[in-house]
């Protein structure tokens with residue numbers, strides 16, 4: 135099993151993707167791979183998300199698919215059963231974290247405060263999602279957390295764009311960023327996979343300094 139640090143090392147950007155129509159799942163994942171992105175966080179925000187996850191896991195071996203928006207232990211279980219290679223939560227509760235730790239996949243638990251970082255660290259996890267990155271304070275806030283807690287690596291997500299990503303990626307405690315800008319709803323609904331490959335190509339050219 136991969137560890138969470140190696141999940142963050144796959145790509146400078148993890149696309150955060152919401153798919154309504156499962157028939158879009160496989161072509162969308164292939165479009166990301168064509169653009170050089172080999173990882174995807176598929177959010178559990180639609181009734182069909184698990185079908186999309188299963189199809190990507192089964193049919194696109196070149197991409198690592200994780201499940202995002204994990205809010206409950208039950209969602210964590212079903213996502214892993216559907217083939218999720220990693221789990222991402224927007225925040226953590228003690229119960230959710232304890233349960234996710236029993237599953238055999240890397241975790242990116244969401245944190246937004248120093249106390250939350252410390253609480254997750256108590257469980258031995260040194261890789262976390264920082265969410266919502268922009269509203270919570272952006273690069274200066276993450277940089278400040280790195281002074282007392284340099285051992286934690288973050289994947290900031292929320293309000294990040296191609297233009298703002300480099301400000302995060304130059305921080306020593308940021309291994310990659312997450313964002314939905316690679317797969318805008320309008321392009322997904324139009325099935326414009328060429329445009330999505332192009333957005334992926336731009337994103338995959340970004341560099342992390344961590």
Ligand code: 3PG
Nearest residue numbers: 150291292293294313314
């Ligand atoms: C997430 O779920 O991590 C965010 O909704 C993605 O944030 P963005 O849409 O601002 O990129």
